[in-house]
Amino acid sequence: MDDLAVQVNAILEQQPHQLPHEIAHSLNTNELAVIRCYPPELVVVVPGALAQSLLETIADWHTTVTVIVHSGGSIFEIKAPLPAGKNARGYFNLLGEPGQLHGHLKLDLIDHIALVSKPFMGRDSHYFGFFNQAGECVFKVYLGRDKQGKLLPEQVSAFVALKHDLNN
Structure with missing residues (x-):
């Protein structure tokens, strides 16, 4: 070590x-x-080349996730289903409906993605962290929670299966 x-x-x-x-x-x-x-039981790190595929997988869940962006000491969050996207003009464009996330992602600048399972504030937590070449997090996609604050079981199952598949 x-x-x-x-x-x-x-x-x-x-x-x-x-x-x-x-x-x-x-x-x-x-x-x-x-x-x-x-x-190793907490994290799997994969190449950034998988960014679009993973984002499309999350969008296919059609359930609420939390997207977080840290910028200049502030934290921005949106809780909604991750929208589908398409490639155009060098970006992966998120095509959200009103109230959903919209954006233009430079996925070729994503160098690594970490699938992290680590308790936070006394509760289980799972997220996808998208990192640039400098090892800085560009954004994170946390699994969603229901009205009682419990993780959505179908997302947890899908996330754990992804971690397992990507680790093998």
């Missing part, structure tokens, strides 16, 4: 709720480097 992994694991033992970007900041590294140090 390298020095960074030892440091990350020590922080996770002492402060299990600390977020990867917080750990990265405290260790003067990037978020992807921290996530790569998580125990």
Whole structure:
């Protein structure tokens, strides 16, 4: 185990709720480097070339997810089904209905995707983290929750199956 992994694991033992970007900041590294140090049962990292395929898979769920973007110290969230998209003019364009996410994603700049399963605020949590070449997170797609705050079981099953398939 390298020095960074030892440091990350020590922080996770002492402060299990600390977020990867917080750990990265405290260790003067990037978020992807921290996530790569998580125990293998928590994370699978795959090439960014799978970004469109994974986004299309999530859109096919037709159920609410939470998309999160960290920018300049702020956090932006949208809770809605991930819309379908199409390629045009060098972007993967999300074609959301009113109230859904719209956007233009430069998927060729996504270098890695991490499928992370880690408790947050005392609750199970699963997400797809899309990272650029510098190891910075461009955006995350968290699995959805019902009105009681419970994860949607069909999404959890699909996510766990994806992690398993991508890890083999």
